[in-house]
Amino acid sequence: MKPRTLFEKVWDRHVIEQEEGKPAILYIDLHLVHEVTSPQAFDGLRLHGRALRRPDLTVATMDHNVPTTNRSLPIADATSAAQIDALVKNCKEFGVQLYDLHSPQQGIVHVIGPELGLTLPGKTIVCGDSHTSTHGAFGALAFGIGTSEVEHVLATQCLQQQKPRTMEVRIEGKLLPGLTAKDIILAVIAKIGTAGATGTVIEYTGEAIRNLSMEERMTICNMSIEAGARAGMIAPDETTFAYLEGKPEAPTGKHFAEAKEDWRKLATDDGASYDQQVILNTADIAPQVTWGTSPGMGTEITSRVPGPEEFSTESEQKSTRRALEYMGLIPGTPITDIEVDRVFIGSCTNSRLEDLRAAARVIKNRQVSSHVKAMVVPGSQQVKLAAEEEGLHQIFLDAGFEWRESGCSMCLAMNADTLADKERCASTSNRNFEGRQGRGGRTHLVSPMMAAAAAIEGHFVDIRQWEFID
């Protein structure tokens, strides 16, 4: 048989039908649902008198539009409350398992999938959210879909899909202290651009990737969409299996052993080829900070804010000019001179336990700068609980951070957590678009350690020079 890539193997397993000149009909193993992109899809089912085909393969939570403050109070915003209510009602009517606001398993959909062991190697996973790519860290084929497709999956458990092309992103070298998964993926996006991987599924390979923990792998796959990719994947290995074993919904006993045997076969065959390839070495990557209004507008902490003339095309120059104006930055300013007003540690990119540990270590026995307001929003209630058991929350609170309930929060600022006009934020999230964290707000994407250090110093610092007070 022709050597195949990880993606091709998972794809081939799920094609129900492939007629000439038509998209494939792909079977979906897991459909994750949240409150913002599903109400119109459930309405569509009702409108056409269609049933939900596999309630058992559908799992829902609420995350985008939930308060991160006291959950025993009613939601203040009436439209938000109606959206939350709609999800409760829909899940009840169609028999969908829902991890609601009061559930100890509630959290950002891409944090709870893996935590619950719902995310497994070789599965096809979709959700009406672009960062579904996160689940690819387990060797699943996971991608975001629109609401019409959510309805399609609800009704048929299938999707019509054109087969994407493949791209290998190989990261060579070792990760030195201070350099994180977030810096790797930001460097990849800065290199290939936000449309660099459009139409492809990325597979991340190489020594640096193999040595990453599952949580770090999720950070990498999460931001595949910011490079334009449909999905990002990493071949499952011992690290993956060790993470999954014992997770509530993962297979157990004999089934786990059988599954493991099967999952091992998913790795890309020797001699298989990708349509495109990008190679980076960690030796050439420094901690990253974005300066603009697109995740590709990033640079190294040791660098300066670029000027429009440093770009070759007219279109890039125009975008740069606009971005600098929006961000209130002057070309040539050293990145370390940029002062921040807010720090946000959270989002499906960087709000898992390891992220919080890394940030806590940086701020331990220090105080948040007097002109900075900083907050931590754990990715899920389980992350929050685990962090509290380790006493991480106390480190954050002692340093002057706020410690919140789980949800998307200021990653998209749909709830009450927003930046004010012209406020500047060091954020561990994934998008720095205009107004993403609040109208007029200025977002700089960084790793959790870099965000934590910026909270203490009040401006960006090179975390590689940080003195930890353990």
Place this chain on the structure above:
Amino acid sequence: MEPIRQHTGKVAPLDRANVDTDQIIPKQFLKRIERTGFGQFLFYNWRFDKDGNPDPTFELNQPQYQDASILVTGPNFGCGSSREHAPWALLDDGYRVIIASSYADIFYNNCFKNGILPVILPEETVNNLLSRMEAGYTHNLTVDLEQCVITDQAGFKAGFEVDPYRRHCLLNGLDDIAITLQKEEQIEMYERDRPDWYKTAVEKKY
């Protein structure tokens, strides 16, 4: 979904690259649970200033573009969030055709599901269309999906390519779900053979 065969309409320019779906429809409007009524919020943060007054410097606020139904814009249009509220807002505001040199995948796909035709033309041609509008010049274009060609009265003509299946569905306004439901038998067969270990606890409850 309303089919598109031939569409003639006024063209409006939005000369920016990488316009993301957060700009097309900002998140504060995603709380609604309906599919309609999003047009009033289209490009909200660009269209209106902080006090909610129309910003006269924004291209699409200029009087000559008010009833446009074709949007010409920069590369990688629709990147970012998968929110289908973006095409819903465009459609609700009267847009049936978008012209750009490239699109983000999910947005591109979402357009077809909603009866919007996203046309891909070479960057030069798009720039040519944009520069014609720089002086405030307005014109109509006719987009013919049957022939896959765009023309205007003044002799502009450009062919474009669309995936034949997508074109077929758009020409006929076909409902994808109904098409897949016809495969019931194959789906059932596939389900019988799925490996046991995908049947997680959630599944076993039923």
